[in-house]
Amino acid sequence: MHLYLHVNKKEVILSSALILLTEKGVHNTPMSAIAKAAGTGMGTIYNYFPNKESLINEIYVNIKVKEKSVFLDFDVEQPIKTQFENYLRSIIDFFIANPAYFKFMEQLQASPIITKESREEGGKSVASVHELLVKGQQERIIKAIELDEILMFIGGAILAYLRWYFHQSETKTTSLKNQAQMVWDAIKE
Amino acid sequence: MHLYLHVNKKEVILSSALILLTEKGVHNTPMSAIAKAAGTGMGTIYNYFPNKESLINEIYVNIKVKEKSVFLDFDVEQPIKTQFENYLRSIIDFFIANPAYFKFMEQLQASPIITKESREEGGKSVASVHELLVKGQQERIIKAIELDEILMFIGGAILAYLRWYFHQSETKTTSLKNQAQMVWDAIKE
DNA sequence: ATAATTGGAATGAATATTCATTCGTTAAAA
DNA sequence: TTTTAACGAATGAATATTCATTCCAATTAT
Structure with missing residues (x-):
């Protein structure tokens, strides 16, 4: 039993990416930075998104x-x-x-x-x-x-x-x- | 005496870059492609512009x-x-x-x-x-x-x-x- | 006029870096 | 125990940038 709220990891990745992407631009936000900001490993991102472009497109559609x-x-x-x-x-x-x-x-x-x-x-x-x-x-x-x-x-x-x-x-x-x-x-x- | 018009190399680079940049996007136009399109070597570009970003900014200001x-x-x-x-x-x-x-x-x-x-x-x-x-x-x-x-x-x-x-x-x-x-x-x- | 010298523009192969993606390992759930 | 998810160091492809060399036109010397 956790004391903190369970948050969907995918959503954490999406919202962290959104912030970095808007603040630093697409070029200057490596996947490693997104992982760090989301508090996950890089591999985890790839469990949810096939690649960086898909991640970005998903933010767009959302x-x-x-x-x-x-x-x-x-x-x-x-x-x-x-x-x-x-x-x-x-x-x-x-x-x-x-x-x-x-x-x-x-x-x-x-x-x-x-x-x-x-x-x-x-x-x-x-x-x-x-x-x-x-x-x-x-x-x-x-x-x-x-x-x-x-x-x-x-x-x-x-x-x-x-x-x-x-x-x-x-x-x-x-x-x-x-x-x-x-x-x-x-x-x- | 040349038969062809003498064109400013810097301008050739700028206009070639403009076309590639708009057609392919910033990510997908490496400096090598710009050099090729402008009919120059890569080094030549760096004689005129300190880096890719400066080149892009110059196009913008122009x-x-x-x-x-x-x-x-x-x-x-x-x-x-x-x-x-x-x-x-x-x-x-x-x-x-x-x-x-x-x-x-x-x-x-x-x-x-x-x-x-x-x-x-x-x-x-x-x-x-x-x-x-x-x-x-x-x-x-x-x-x-x-x-x-x-x-x-x-x-x-x-x-x-x-x-x-x-x-x-x-x-x-x-x-x-x-x-x-x-x-x-x-x-x- | 011809040859020799020179300055710097042009070159692109080599280098250094960045970064998306993979994958073997570890930890957590079921 | 087995299955599932998380992890991040390692990989290698892509590419921005450097720099030793070539080339050429202009200048100077012969």
Whole structure:
């Protein structure tokens, strides 16, 4: 019987790797460093992951899965604008609460390490907003622009805000409201 | 007297490296490959650059310098909206004309390889738009939101558009107009 | 004009290092 | 006891960097 909480070794490896990867970069985090940070031997990592790339891809997919779960609670009774604002706020709060997730995505989004399969898995995360925007277009609340372009635009705005946020030292409280305002003005009919 | 054009060896190395780096990624382009592509020996590269990271940083700064030069021709006689639209179009055209520059930036923008000095050097490139937006705010054409936030937002929109553009197979001619519309609606008072 | 000398750019094989992965051993569970 | 998991030193492939040598154009001497 242990006195400490039993934690899944795989998860310890994943979270240790996440921190090192974001802080030092992919080049500068050898597997030995991950093992040390996770408090395991190197061999143990290879019991859970066939290689370094798989480990990294698993982190990527894990984050995307969590990101997706942020959108689940849409309240269809609310006005579309409200729903959209809630969506924006949730996704931004999610990354603000998990800066390492954001840094990881920034660093690996364009990397050849991330496989096509992982990317496809990740792509699903916009499905629910897509739906919301379709409804918005039908009601002529949202501009009649191809949805992929609008989705990209929204993604860009979120990215821009988060970069700005993490770049700042002091936090401006009004800024998120401003951002939501700009995004809404951009996409509203 | 040579029949072929004399080309600067350093520039050949830089451009060869740019192509390999964007096509294969940083991990998968050894210095030997760069040397081969540039038609030089490996040692030659080290006559021009102290190490691989410096080479990469120099490419980064070079692109930023070129990017900056795109904005120079503002026509202050024109309405602010027109000037802004021209700016947007120029910067987007610049990257569309140089896809490798965009790919390079996508891959290295968040990398720890890029030094703080290089980033600071690169940051200067928004100075002229900054100025334009200040004027726009004074005339109450542009929203009274902190300029850094607006600038980030614009950056995000540009990024989103370019990602979308390179992602697409067929080119939609209306899309840039839509994008400009969204950005302007976002920032206008 | 021709030959001799020189400075430094170019070279790439050799070196040193880094690091992903393996595997034989040990420890813990069942 | 047998099975399973953990371990990390050893391995070797990959590759960044070095440096002794070659080569060539420009300069100087004959």
